[in-house]
Amino acid sequence: MREAELVRSAQAGDHDALVELLRMIENSVYRSAYYILGNEQDAMDASQEALIRIYRKIDTYQEKAKFSTWVQRIVSNVCMDKFRAKKETVSIEEHELTLIDKQDVEGEILASSLASDIQDAIAKLPEQYRLVVVLRYIQDLSYQEIADSLELPLNTVKSYLFRARQQLQELLHDYQKGGIG
Secondary structure (H helix, E strand, O other), X not given: OXXXXXXXXXXXXXXXXXXXXXXXXXXXXXHHHHHHHOOHHHHHHHHXXXXXXXXXXXXXXXXXXXXXXXXXXXXXXXXXXXXXXXXOOOXXXXXXXXXXXXXXXXXXXXXXXXXXXXXXXXXXXXXXXHHHHHXXXXXXXXXXXXXXXXXXXXXXXXXXXXXXXXXXXXXXXXXXXXXXX
């Protein structure tokens, strides 16, 4: 079944369609939460909470906007609530490096390091910039979809993305020079 058909069926009370719809979007929801919040545990909590909100409020969705835009608005709101509620904490995460091909160990390490640097740089962005970067580059939403999702003017979204790209460029340049770590 296509997404639109699943949404309509779920809104009509079809529990199986709703469960299938939630399964279809859960990876996207988690990915957004992870890039916004920056750690696995908070992302798992936020994505679970967002999926529960979607489950409970599916009947309030109106086809004025794309379903994915409505979902991203919910995810963004849950993550923003977590930002506001979060107190300074220290988390210790275990990182595991899996080497698939022993002959390309250096390439794997460089790719892993670059991905880590990008993720760290995104995490250092101010909240509003981080949200638009995740929605644009991780979730591949259009500028208008981001504006709808965050309930911001289109020009504000463009401005945030411009400033976010500038800051990311500076942060990644600093990482290359070894200035941040």
